[in-house]
Amino acid sequence: xxxxxxxxxxxxxxxxxxxxxxxxxxxxxxxxxxxxxxxxxxxxxxxxxxxxxxxxxxxxxxxxxxxxxxxxxxxxxxxxxxxxxxxxxxxxxxxxxxxxxxxxxxxxxxxxxxxxxxxxxxxxxxxxxxxxxxxxxx
Numbered sequence: 001x002x003x004x005x006x007x008x009x010x011x012x013x014x015x016x017x018x019x020x021x022x023x024x025x026x027x028x029x030x031x032x033x034x035x036x037x038x039x040x041x042x043x044x045x046x047x048x049x050x051x052x053x054x055x056x057x058x059x060x061x062x063x064x065x066x067x068x069x070x071x072x073x074x075x076x077x078x079x080x081x082x083x084x085x086x087x088x089x090x091x092x093x094x095x096x097x098x099x100x101x102x103x104x105x106x107x108x109x110x111x112x113x114x115x116x117x118x119x120x121x122x123x124x125x126x127x128x129x130x131x132x133x134x135x136x137x138x
Contacts, residue, residue: 004127006034006105007059007083009076013131018081020074023057025067035060035104037075039136045075047104048115054134056115059083082119082129091123097133 012018025031026044036048038056048056058077067073076083088102089109096118100111107116107128115134122128 004034004084004086004105006032007036007085007130008034009059009061010082010084010129012078013080013082016078016080018076018078020058020061020076022072023075023077025064025071025073027069027071028066030066031060031062031064031073032105033060033063036101036132037104045073048101049104050101050108050111052101052115053113054115055136056132056134057136058132079135080131082131084127084129087126087128092118092121092128094118094120099128099130 023045026046037045038048038052040046058075061074061076064073085107087107092109098113099116100114102108115132116130117133118128118130120129
């Protein structure tokens with residue numbers, strides 16, 4: 001089984017520039033490149049988790065240890081971005097919509113009503129190419 005470093009940016013389906021934008025990070029939280037992120041009640045970026053069903057912003061483009069108050073970090077947030085990520089659970093098919101998360105870095109195919117759509121799957125490596133369909137900014 002191959003393991004990804006989280007959500008790895010692959011391409012943008014509309015051929016749009018995928019340069020990440022800066023967002024204010026949740027104070028004290030550490031992020032790794034490839035973390036799927038959402039926004040908290042205070043408007044700060046925080047890691048998505050197994051209960052995240054919508055309002056995903058994007059994927060962290062770099063690692064940041066213990067964010068300081070007001071610190072910003074780059075997030076891939078373009079609609080149409082495709083990411084490769086490892087998964088756990090039963091194999092699914094391309095075009096499956098509503099796949100959820102095991103963590104901010106791993107997909108769980110058993111979780112339904114999640115924020116992701118599957119574009120391609122490699123069952124030998126246990127990786128899939130996904131896009132965010134329940135985004136904060138559509």
